[in-house]
Structures are given as structure tokens and as C-alpha cells.
Amino acid sequence: MQKVEQQGNLLPKLNTVNAIAGAVLFCCPWVLSYDGLVLASINAWIGGLALMVAAVAAATDRWPKLNLVCLSIGVWIFAVPWLLNFSNKVDPATSHFATGVIVMLVSLVCLGGRWITMKPSKEPRP
Template sequence: MRTIANKSEDAALNTANIVLGAILFLAPWVAEFGSGNYAAMNAWICGAAIAIVAMLAINQTYDWEEGVTLALGLWTAAAPWVLGFAHVQNAMWTHLAVGLLVAAMAGAELWRLYHAPEARSV
């Protein structure tokens, strides 16, 4: 397992993930793509999970946290097609945008965990 003490830019990335998780969680009501359907349930589960994992990574980042975040981001981006709600445009675009942003930030953090001189194994 690899870890790195967070700098201000890392805290900003994790804060952005908390905000993105909250946006995804609130999207079924704000973007009006319903409740009790796959789009809404996926938004609630993934939004909450993204925000919770980001909160855990605020002070100290571990590779498992970023791996989970990367998987959540990729799943969120793919969910409209996997779960069959790609025809609901506001749900599809919300999931795709949030998922790709979360995955990109997690990928950058994983790269840093394995290539930055200050990263270390624990």
C-alpha cells in the first residue's frame, strides 16, 4: 500500500470530489430524472460513495482510496449504458460528466502516489 501526505492541491482535488459526489447525489431532484429508478438509485449510491471516500482522503491519501474512487468514476460514467438509462438525457450527461471528472482526478492522484518522490510504502 502506498501513501502520501496531502498538500493544498490534494485537498482541493478531494474537496472537488466531495462537491461532485454531492452534485451526483442531488441530481435526481435537481435535474428531475426521477426517483426509484436505476438512474436515481445509481446517483444516490455513487454520489454518497464518492463523497465519503473523498472525505477519508482529505488529510492522507492511500492508493486504495484512489483505486476505489477511480472505479466509482468509471462505473458512474458507464452506468447509463450498463443500466439502460442512456435515453434519459439529463441523467446520462450528469453521470457521464461527473464520472469522467472523478476518474480523471483519481487517475492523477494514483499516478502521483506511484511516481512522486515524497510517496512511500506503508
């Protein structure tokens, strides 16, 4: 039982990975110079900022459902190159794909870990 409780302490640290991924995505339009790709830049800024806020809030462990929000943002970031039609541009598409995969994996691990470490209720089920 001790290993499961120790795993519960790891979950906020994993949300830090999502916050860092959001910060990297936020900086990508400048670092990789998304020339002429306004929609990709705007999506990177909004998606990165939303991810940073949601991941930091999820790391506080006050709202456990925020990992679902992080997962949803990760799915959006992964799918947006096709939806906004910039999947043929290497730099923006790669940064969105990589960030989306990282966020989805970390969010799924956090959700799964939270499910494993949940304490059973003492009330009998009807």
C-alpha cells in the same frame, strides 16, 4: 525537489473536487427531476454518497489506495447509463457521464501525483 513536495500538498485539495462531484450527483435526481427513472435515481444517490465518503477519506491521506476506490466509482458512474439502460435519457445520462469523467480524471491525477511524490525506500532491493 521543492515543487514536487508542494504538489503533494495539492492532492488532498483535488480529492475535494471528487467529494463535490459526488454531492452534485447525489442532488441531481431532485434538481433535474429524473421522472420515472428509479434505477438512475438510486444509482445517483448510492454512487454520489459512496464517492463523497471515499473522496473525503482519501483527502485525509491516511489510506492512499482510496484514490483507486474513487477511480473505480468514477468508472462505474460513467458506465452505468449503458448498464442500467438509461443512456437515451438526456439529463440522467449527462449528469452521470460528466461526473464520471471528472472523477476519473481527478483520481488519475491524484494517483499519478502520489506516485511522483513517493519517497524512495532506503533499503536496497534484492
